[in-house]
Amino acid sequence: MHKIALFTLAAIIAPLGVSAATIAAEGGGPYDVTSDTLFTGIVTSSGDGAGSYILDFFTSGATQEAVANAAVTEATINSSFTDLSMSWIDGLALNTIVSAAGVDQLTTVFNGMYPVQQLRFDWTDSVNGAGFRFDVTTTIAAVPLPASALLLLTAFAGAGFAGRKRKTQTA
Incomplete structure (x- = not known):
């Protein structure tokens, strides 16, 4: 029974991507950026030293585009965490999409090419017990009206005009 509880705890903690001095975060993941348009998390340092934190996000529709801003x-960048950097990483190929150090925000686009992404924070040193809050806000792009819908509407209008013309000719 104790082995099952230990395995369950390990399975819950492992996907969080916690390493070095990093521990707690509110939430877990993965999070759908098209339904959760505002995510707030907290990262805290359990000791002095380097660390990283990874959180998974995805978009539910392969063709739906969403812009996410972390x-x-x-003050966090300048005082509690040395060399804090943020990165958006392709969650499928694990390639970095966009990354920057010493910035307070970083934007990415979720689309058919990058439907699954990881938000990663890295730092070279931290103060024991220090923490920072982060927000991920998303804006979902308007879905354009496909050209086929416009053609279908034109066809209906043409059929309506043809039927009306035929009706006036027979009367």
Whole structure:
């Protein structure tokens, strides 16, 4: 019974991507950026030293596009965590899409090419017990009206005009 509880705890903690001095975060993941348009998390340091934190996000529709912006407070960058960097990583190929150090926000686009992404924070040193809050806000792009729908509407209008013309000729 104890082995099952230990295995369950390990399965819950492992996907969080916690390493080095990083521990807690509110939430877990993966999160759907098209339904959760505002996500707030907290990362805390369990000791002095380097660390990283990874959180998974995805978009539910392969053709639906969403712009996600991750933001932390500027004071966090300058005081509690040395060399804090943020990265959006392709969750399928694990290639970095966009990354920056010393910034308070970083934007990415979820689309058919990058439907699954990881938000990663890295730092070279931290103060024991320090933490930072981060927000991920998403804006979902309007779905364009496909050209086939426009053609279908034109066909209906043409059929309506043809039927009306035929009706006036017979009367």
